[in-house]
Amino acid sequence: MSEVTANYDESWKEALNEYFESFLSFFFPLAYQAIDWTQKPESLDKELQAITASAKTERRIADKLYKVWLLDKQQIWILIHIEIQSQYDVNFEERMYTYNYRAFDLYHKFVVGLAILGDTSPTWRPNSYDQAMLDCELRLKFPIAKLLDYESRWHELESNPNPFAMIVMAHLKTKATTGNFSEREEWKWTLIRGLYERGLTKEQTVKLFKIIDKMMTLPKTLQAGLVAKIKHFEEETKMPFISPTEELAMERGEQKGIQQGIQREQQLIIRQLNRRIGEIESSLIDTIRTLTIDQLELLGEALLDFSSITDLEQWLQNL
Incomplete structure (x- = not known):
């Protein structure tokens, strides 16, 4: 079967664009509770491009930078930098620090760094960058969410209405089926079918479907089989998707x-x-x-x- 690469970065970027508030609520409740959600967060994609272009690190598609307002008014607004890392990277902590200080240098506002670790190593949990020399010390500590930790909470994910519960399941099963596309097709079908059981609107279903479909990449033959299953399911349930994806x-x-x-x-x-x-x-x-x-x-x-x-x-x- 031909080589197929899972599409984590674009899927996570699309998920963040659609569900930033849900993202913080699911992974980082402390940050979520501190933000004034009556003021719409601003996505600073162009500014982040300038930061990553000047840094001597590889740019990640799923990096995001947001301007948000706080409830306590101690600072009118701050920056939140989000990094999605799907595989081990020896330079990860340094990249978090580099992006943090460059974002600070751009606005002179506090930058909160948040990291999602979607790799397969249970022991890799980078959450700080430290350097010290001649009584001079610098340190950045940042909160992380390790997706592997959710494997033991699968039943909670199945019943959680937050869209990132479904996205985490898709990510975990995509990782777990690397090189086994028949099994991936089975899990992709299970997750897509499960969208109907969540009581979502058609619009919500379509958005999540697109993210799952893009992430859980399949060879053409298996994708064609999946399309046939979906079509049959639509005919049986009389609950058709509304333009689920351009690819489909x-x-x-x-x-x-x-x-x-x-x-x-x-x-x-x-x-x-x-x-x-x-x-x-x-x-x-x-x-x-x-x-x-x-x-x-x-x-x-x-x-x-x-x-x-x-x-x-x-x-x-x-x-």
């Missing part, structure tokens, strides 16, 4: 186009047979409609040598 729409279009092409080929073959050997029985037509596109092409070549219905029947028996 394209997949459905491709499948529909393939099917239409097969039907056209079937009709052409049947017309040619009727002209070549006379009108054929409905039972033979039914058999022809079960042929694959490759078999139809072979039949199209073979029928040029047919002189009777018997020739067609023998050809079909020899498949």
Whole structure:
């Protein structure tokens, strides 16, 4: 099966864009409770690009920088820098520090650094950056959320209405099925089907569906099978998704186009047979409609040598 890379960064970035308040509520309740949510947070993507471009570190798509207002008014507003790290990185603590001081230098406001650790090592838990020399010391300590810790709380995730409960499940199962795409397809289907059980609106369902679909990347053959399951589920429950993803729409279009092409080929073959050997029985037509596109092409070549219905029947028996 072809190499497929899970798409963590773009999925998490989309999740943060959609659910920043829910993100803090789920992972960092202390920060969530301190913010004045009557004032809409500002996403500072352009400013973060300037910070990461000038830092000698690799930029992560899922990095986010927000301007928020506090309830206690001690500072009118502060910055929150969020880092999503999906694999071990020896320079992670330094990057957190680098981005922190560069953001501070840009605005001269306190910068709260928050980190999500989505790797597979239970012992890797970087939460500070320390340097000391000649009685001079600097230190940055930042809170972290380790996604592996949620594996033991799976039942809580299943019943938690916060969208990040579902996103965490998708992340964990994507990591756990690296290289095992059949199992990933099964979990992806389980999670997508579970969206209906959460009592979400259609809009909420679609947003979460897009994030899960983008993160839990599958080879085309398995994705096509998943699309078929979803379509069947929609027909059974009469609860269709509303334009779930552009990718799925394209997949459905491709499948529909393939099917239409097969039907056209079937009709052409049947017309040619009727002209070549006379009108054929409905039972033979039914058999022809079960042929694959490759078999139809072979039949199209073979029928040029047919002189009777018997020739067609023998050809079909020899498949």
